[in-house]
Amino acid sequence: MKWRCEHCGKPHERNDPPCDNCGHSEFEKAVVPLAPEAEDEEATKTYAWICTECGNDHPKHTPPCDRCGNPTLERRALSYDEDEIVEEMLEDSSGRTPSADVSYLEVIDAKLALLFLAVAALVAYLALGFLGVVQIPGISPAPPVPGNATxxxxxxxxxxxxxxxxxxxxxxxxxxxxxxxxxxxxxxxxxxxxxxxxxxxxxxxxxxxxxxxxxxxxxxxxxxxxxxxxxxxxxxxxxxxxxxxxxxxxxxxxxxxxxxxxxxxxxxxxxxxxxxxxxxxxxxxxxxx
The missing domain is CATH 3.40.33.10 (CAP)
Known part of the structure; x- marks a missing residue:
């Protein structure tokens, strides 16, 4: 470990005062400055190797591109838009994207509501069958017999x-x-x-x-x-x-x-x-x- 003069700060290889620069008789251990810590945002970045031709990403630098065969891969930081991810997850089968304000709970509640409506419709249909309003084989009562039985x-x-x-x-x-x-x-x-x-x-x-x-x-x-x-x-x-x-x-x-x-x-x-x-x-x- 290096030493330095307490008075003038000249570094020395060994602790052997006096200082050959100012003659001071006390040395101290030199402190090696550490590199500044990386910014949190930089430390949490995710990188991938991107094909310069087709944009296909690779987790490692393993040219050529496994999609188009291009030999050039470029290292790039990957960024994610959380709002965009949420919208994609909430996008329904018709391609209509709900508002970003829609929560997962609201989506679940909507599905439960549809389920309850379907069950209610089935119960109503069966009830109409029991009453004879609609004919359901095996459930509905037989229709009235035309004419007179008495x-x-x-x-x-x-x-x-x-x-x-x-x-x-x-x-x-x-x-x-x-x-x-x-x-x-x-x-x-x-x-x-x-x-x-x-x-x-x-x-x-x-x-x-x-x-x-x-x-x-x-x-x-x-x-x-x-x-x-x-x-x-x-x-x-x-x-x-x-x-x-x-x-x-x-x-x-x-x-x-x-x-x-x-x-x-x-x-x-x-x-x-x-x-x-x-x-x-x-x-x-x-x-x-």
Whole structure:
């Protein structure tokens, strides 16, 4: 370490006073000044090697340029515009750049709002489906059945259905077959089939009868199989209008005379549904098993 004279400041290689310049007898250690510290901004700069032709940046000086093959790379300090970076991050898919004042929290809140709106719209749609305002398969209730399920020309269709079974049994008995017993589950299945037929006739032509819906209504009543039959009867075209439920039932049974579904000895249960269409045509569905 170098020494210097305390009086005149002349440097000396060794601590061997007196000073050969002024004769002073005291030396002190010389202090080597350090280089000034780099400015904070300079110290935090990031550098890259930039191609002078295409502007491609490289982390190291490794010519030629890996993009265009130019052999000249120039060392440059990289600078970042924080506002520009924020704008790029907030830029939406449509290319519209939001205001720089928009915060990340506001962006998240906007997305949550859109999510809530979508959920609300879905709930509203399902609610309309449950109410029958819009038709959603598997959710919406079935549309109303056109016509009348209870009466036709002043005749109670429920009484017509009961008389129908009695007339059917009278015909079977005369031919040596056992009587059929009306069953609630089989009646429910016949009603479903008949109403679907009427809906298709006066509304949706593409409406179908779901086998699973029939089976669900039958339960285990017809485990060995069942025989459905559907037909229509137009009193106006027939040229007469029966005055009583019994007369109408007799006419309906006669319409189906001779079909196998009336004569199977193994059949023991029956379900019948009669429905009047908007134009007065009667639709009948019977299921026996």
């Amino acid at each position: 009466a036709a020309d002043g005749l109670a269709l429920e009484d017509v259905e009961s008389a129908y079974v009695e007339e059917l049994n009278a015909q079977r008995e005369s031919e040596g077959y056992a009587n059929l017993t009306s069953d609630g589950d089989v009646v429910s299945a016949a009603t479903y089939v008949n109403q679907q037929v009427v809906r298709a006739e006066y509304g949706d032509e593409n409406l179908t009868i779901e086998r699973s819906a029939v089976d669900d209504r039958l339960g285990d009543r017809c485990a060995d199989g069942y025989t459905p039959a559907t037909f229509s009867f137009d009193p106006e075209r027939a040229g007469d209008t029966p005055d009583t439920e019994r007369e109408l039932a007799r006419r309906l049974v006669a319409t189906r005379t001779g079909t196998s579904s009336f004569e199977e000895e193994s059949e023991g249960l029956v379900g019948v549904d009669v429905h009047a269409g908007p134009d007065g045509v009667l639709y009948v569905t019977q299921i026996v098993c």
